[in-house]
Amino acid sequence: xxxxxxxxxxxxxxxxxxxxxxxxxxxxxxxxxxxxxxxxxxxxxxxxxxxxxxxxxxxxxxxxxxxxxxxxxxxxxxxxxxxxxxxxxxxxxxxxxxxxxxxxxxxxxxxxxxxxxxxxxxxxxxxxxxxxxxxxxxxxxxxxxxxxxxxxxxxxxxxxxxxxxxxxxxxxxxxxxxxxxxxxxxxxxxxxxxxxxxxxxxxxxxxxxxxxxxxxxxxxxxxxxxxxxxxxxxxxxxxxxxxxxxxxxxxxxxxxxxxxxxxxxxxxxxxxxxxxxxxxxxxxxxxxxxxxxxxxxxxxxxxxxxxxxxxxxxxxxxxxxxxxxx
Numbered sequence: 259x260x261x262x263x264x265x266x267x268x269x270x271x272x273x274x275x276x277x278x279x280x281x282x283x284x285x286x287x288x289x290x291x292x293x294x295x296x297x298x299x300x301x302x303x304x305x306x307x308x309x310x311x312x313x314x315x316x317x318x319x320x321x322x323x324x325x326x327x328x329x330x331x332x333x334x335x336x337x338x339x340x341x342x343x344x345x346x347x348x349x350x351x352x353x354x355x356x357x358x359x360x361x362x363x364x365x366x367x368x369x370x371x372x373x374x375x376x377x378x379x380x381x382x383x384x385x386x387x388x389x390x391x392x393x394x395x396x397x398x399x400x401x402x403x404x405x406x407x408x409x410x411x412x413x414x415x416x417x418x419x420x421x422x423x424x425x426x427x428x429x430x431x432x433x434x435x436x437x438x439x440x441x442x443x444x445x446x447x448x449x450x451x452x453x454x455x456x457x458x459x460x461x462x463x464x465x466x467x468x469x470x471x472x473x474x475x476x477x478x479x480x481x482x483x484x485x486x487x488x489x490x491x492x493x494x495x496x497x498x499x500x501x502x503x504x505x506x507x508x509x510x511x512x513x514x515x516x517x518x519x520x521x522x523x524x525x526x527x528x529x530x531x532x533x534x535x536x537x538x539x540x541x542x543x544x545x546x547x548x549x550x551x552x553x554x555x556x557x558x559x560x561x562x563x564x565x566x567x568x569x570x571x572x573x574x575x576x577x578x579x580x581x582x583x584x
Contacts (some may be wrong), residue, residue: 296493297492300492302553312481317335323378323471328365334365343562370452388418391507394501394507407531411507433460436456486506509527525550
């Protein structure tokens with residue numbers, strides 16, 4: 259048995275022990291199992307279809323971000339995007355580097371430049387996640403007992419929003435002074451990396467590109483919110499789109515900390531919001547969090563494996579023949 263499989267089994271065992279120790283005999287296993295069985299296939303299928311649609315939207319946005327570096331075809335960006343997110347779900351946050359590596363291998367785009375576009379994407383997504391939280395909070399009907407939970411979520415949202423905005427402003431200032439910064443780096447190789455990275459931020463100098471990317475990001479997160487709502491409807495939760503979006507925000511914040519191939523943070527954020535905000539029984543929240551994770555991760559991983567097989571990519575091949583950094 260491989261070491262990775264042993265680690266995975268050990269983590270699963272720890273999870274079972276933690277659940278048992280925390281809830282023991284008070285945990286309603288009957289409700290837990292019944293929650294796993296009661297599903298609406300139509301809503302769940304629609305949720306999966308919209309999930310795959312979000313990757314196409316991400317590919318469209320990525321094409322605009324990459325335009326100063328190279329004009330890359332949408333089908334290629336779509337497959338690389340799916341492979342990249344499959345890597346994140348399997349490897350945790352370390353998988354973030356899969357997309358720029360695959361792009362550099364397949365399309366010969368400078369690695370550091372493409373990494374810059376991924377950095378921008380992540381902070382744009384953070385800003386949109388917080389915007390979704392603010393909009394949903396203004397219209398959702400939340401029980402008065404959830405006031406303390408809202409304080410926790412609001413504080414976390416403010417921290418993420420401030421960091422994201424500060425980083426975006428910093429990137430804009432750095433890109434505006436790119437030539438001055440690169441000229442003052444004494445080491446040629448580091449200066450080359452920095453120049454390539456700053457080339458990946460070139461869209462910031464075009465107001466048209468910046469507005470287009472912001473609009474694309476807004477549309478993308480509308481799709482993500484719809485996907486999450488459809489998924490909850492498929493699990494027999496009669497929630498408004500606003501309430502479902504609040505749960506999505508909690509799961510999104512939790513997903514910052516992911517255990518490879520398991521998740522963990524996503525499920526914790528989901529359960530926290532379901533129980534504390536919407537008064538869903540703990541057993542039902544835990545059961546449906548597992549389903550939500552499976553529906554969010556499994557189709558992406560399956561499609562990424564198909565793309566890797568058909569396009570002749572493998573993780574071993576990637577390690578053996580790494581692309582040029584610049």
